[in-house]
Amino acid sequence: MNRIAASERRERLVDAAIAVMVRDGVSAATTRAIVAEADMPLGSFHYCFRSKEELLGEVIAVITGHTLERALSEVAGGGALEERLCRAMRAYWQHVVDEPGEHRLTYELTQYAARQPGLAVVAERQYETYLAANTRLIEALTGDDGERLEWSVPVPVLARYVTAALDGVTLLYLNEGNATAAGEALELVARHVAELAGRA
Amino acid sequence: MNRIAASERRERLVDAAIAVMVRDGVSAATTRAIVAEADMPLGSFHYCFRSKEELLGEVIAVITGHTLERALSEVAGGGALEERLCRAMRAYWQHVVDEPGEHRLTYELTQYAARQPGLAVVAERQYETYLAANTRLIEALTGDDGERLEWSVPVPVLARYVTAALDGVTLLYLNEGNATAAGEALELVARHVAELAGRA
DNA sequence: GTCTATAGGAAGATAGAC
DNA sequence: GTCTATCTTCCTATAGAC
Numbered sequence: 001m002n003r004i005a006a007s008e009r010r011e012r013l014v015d016a017a018i019a020v021m022v023r024d025g026v027s028a029a030t031t032r033a034i035v036a037e038a039d040m041p042l043g044s045f046h047y048c049f050r051s052k053e054e055l056l057g058e059v060i061a062v063i064t065g066h067t068l069e070r071a072l073s074e075v076a077g078g079g080a081l082e083e084r085l086c087r088a089m090r091a092y093w094q095h096v097v098d099e100p101g102e103h104r105l106t107y108e109l110t111q112y113a114a115r116q117p118g119l120a121v122v123a124e125r126q127y128e129t130y131l132a133a134n135t136r137l138i139e140a141l142t143g144d145d146g147e148r149l150e151w152s153v154p155v156p157v158l159a160r161y162v163t164a165a166l167d168g169v170t171l172l173y174l175n176e177g178n179a180t181a182a183g184e185a186l187e188l189v190a191r192h193v194a195e196l197a198g199r200a
Numbered sequence: 201m202n203r204i205a206a207s208e209r210r211e212r213l214v215d216a217a218i219a220v221m222v223r224d225g226v227s228a229a230t231t232r233a234i235v236a237e238a239d240m241p242l243g244s245f246h247y248c249f250r251s252k253e254e255l256l257g258e259v260i261a262v263i264t265g266h267t268l269e270r271a272l273s274e275v276a277g278g279g280a281l282e283e284r285l286c287r288a289m290r291a292y293w294q295h296v297v298d299e300p301g302e303h304r305l306t307y308e309l310t311q312y313a314a315r316q317p318g319l320a321v322v323a324e325r326q327y328e329t330y331l332a333a334n335t336r337l338i339e340a341l342t343g344d345d346g347e348r349l350e351w352s353v354p355v356p357v358l359a360r361y362v363t364a365a366l367d368g369v370t371l372l373y374l375n376e377g378n379a380t381a382a383g384e385a386l387e388l389v390a391r392h393v394a395e396l397a398g399r400a
Numbered sequence: 401g402t403c404t405a406t407a408g409g410a411a412g413a414t415a416g417a418c
Numbered sequence: 419g420t421c422t423a424t425c426t427t428c429c430t431a432t433a434g435a436c
Contacts, residue, residue, distance in 0.1 A: 003401070025315040027227065031430065043403055046431065104311075110375060111308055115225040127375040153388060160372055160385040168368025172360055175310060175327040185360040188353060192392050203419070231412060243421050246413065 009048045012038050014058050021059070022101035026108045053118050060109050060119075064126055067106060068133050070095050081141055081149060082194050088137060089190045096170050097179050104174050134166075135159040142197065152198050165189040210248045212238045214258050221259070222301035226308045253318050260309050260319075264326055267306060268333050270295050281341055281349060282394050288337060289390045296370050297379050304374050334366075335359040342397065352398050365389040 016038035020029045031045045031052060049055045074091035077084060096103050113123035138158055142149040151158055169189065173182035216238035220229045231245045231252055249255045274291035277284060296303050313323035338358055342349040351358055369389065373382035 006401080027315070030428080032428085041403055043405090043432090044401090047401070052430070107307075108311055111304075111311065114375070115227070123375070124377075127372075131376070156381070157384045157388060160381055161388045164368030164372045164382070164385050165365055166368070167371050168364030168366070169360075171367050171371075172327075172364045175314070175323070176331070177324075181356070181360055182364070184357045185364050188357060188361045206419080230410080232410085241421050243414090243423095244419090247419070252412070 006048055009040070009044065010058070013040070013045065013048055013055065014062055017055060017059050018063065018102075018105070021105050021108070026105070026112050053116065056109075056113070056116075056119060057122055060113060060122055060126060063102065063106055063109060064129060066102065067095075068129065071133060072136065081197055085141055085190060085194055088141075089186060092166065093183060093186055096173060100174055103170055107171065107174075131159055131163055134162045138162065149197050152196050158193070158196065162189075162193065206248055209240070209244065210258070213240070213245065213248055213255065214262055217255060217259050218263065218302075218305070221305050221308070226305070226312050253316065256309075256313070256316075256319060257322055260313060260322055260326060263302065263306055263309060264329060266302065267295075268329065271333060272336065281397055285341060285390060285394055288341075289386060292366065293383060293386055296373060300374055303370055307371065307374075331359055331363055334362045338362065349397050352396050358393070358396065362389075362393065 013034060017029055017034045020033050020037050024033070032042060034055075035042050035045055045055075071088070071092055074088045077087065079087070110123055110126060113119035113126070135155060138151070138155055142151065153161075165186075166189075169182050169186045172185065173179060176182065213234060217229055217234045220233050220237050224233075232242060234255075235242050235245050245255075271288070271292055274288045277287065279287070310323055310326060313319035313326070335355060338351070338355055342351065353361075365386075366389075369382050369386045372385065373379060376382065
């Protein structure tokens with residue numbers, strides 16, 4: 001492994017860490033397992049990262065980014081509110097079904113970070129980011145086209161409802177393993193949200 | 201510690217384990233920390249439990265029982281559907297706000313068990329139990345009094361929606377720390393469920 | 401920068417005296 | 419049954435040759 005830029009090495013280690021965590025869980029992601037996955041010697045770890053905690057902070061940032069990119073890229077586009085809402089929900093759900101391991105990991109990481117004194121701040125910011133994303137999603141649903149819509153509940157409340165419902169349905173699927181059953185519950189959520197949008 | 205019945209010791213160790221886990225997280229609940237909390241010598245652990253995994257199985261059973269007892273004891277009683285639903289939700293929510301640590305622990309334990317090969321079965325059964333409890337709750341709402349009600353969606357779908365929504369709102373509160381905001385989202389759920397009950 | 405070798409500690413589990 | 423002392427293993431982190 002001759003003279004790789006340290007930044008490149010950092011990236012590879014973060015990717016390797018995510019791979020190990022998705023496959024075997026956060027607790028299995030020891031420095032040894034991570035460097036083995038990245039095919040590097042153990043010693044390389046500590047001249048790329050000051051500590052394991054520093055790596056974990058970066059892992060959380062990357063994973064959070066993944067989820068948000070997908071969610072927000074699908075809000076745009078034409079059509080009526082119901083269609084766009086349905087499309088956004090379906091895109092999110094497709095990602096959950098395609099990559100359940102990555103979603104399971106986000107929950108594990110949030111919990112892990114919340115317990116780790118040095119990472120508690122990261123965990124809080126992570127959830128704020130999700131709430132902000134869902135707020136933008138809701139505002140994008142009403143703001144972008146000619147229809148003048150008003151939600152029958154305040155946007156902050158709706159954003160929390162959507163965040164909670166998505167989390168809950170995802171967790172249901174991850175734990176029960178039945179995509180059809182969880183998908184039906186998600187449709188109930190989507191219909192509810194559509195009903196909360198009253199034409200002004 | 202003279203001649204305590206082994207069964208008594210087992211109970212004390214389970215309680216101590218829960219105390220440590222609520223305070224410091226599942227990963228902090230080492231055999232050493234648990235026996236220290238129970239004020240017992242380390243050696244006593246392994247003549248009460250064959251392994252740490254065996255203890256964890258019992259911890260999960262006890263914690264699951266706690267949550268279900270509270271939830272189901274509040275379904276009964278008189279009043280219209282909306283009132284009883286509201287009462288049940290409020291009782292659940294009160295427990296979450298009073299004992300956030302215990303609820304946080306249920307999520308941590310589910311995840312931990314799902315990763316542990318010997319406990320994966322326990323994790324699946326745990327979620328089945330929650331679903332069954334919410335199904336009973338929904339049936340109790342319609343079945344017990346003179347009103348003849350019919351849900352506008354199938355009961356299994358509704359049960360999953362309720363399970364997911366409660367989980368999601370609880371998680372929102374645990375991560376955001378704002379009981380008022382999460383409570384408002386929960387009310388949205390309660391109103392939605394009430395609307396799904398059409399008089400037959 | 402890169403690697404091998406190892407320090408230093410904490411984990412689960414057990415041996416064996418009482 | 420009860421407890422102390424210890425085994426074995428695995429962890430994060432570092433020292434130091436190249």
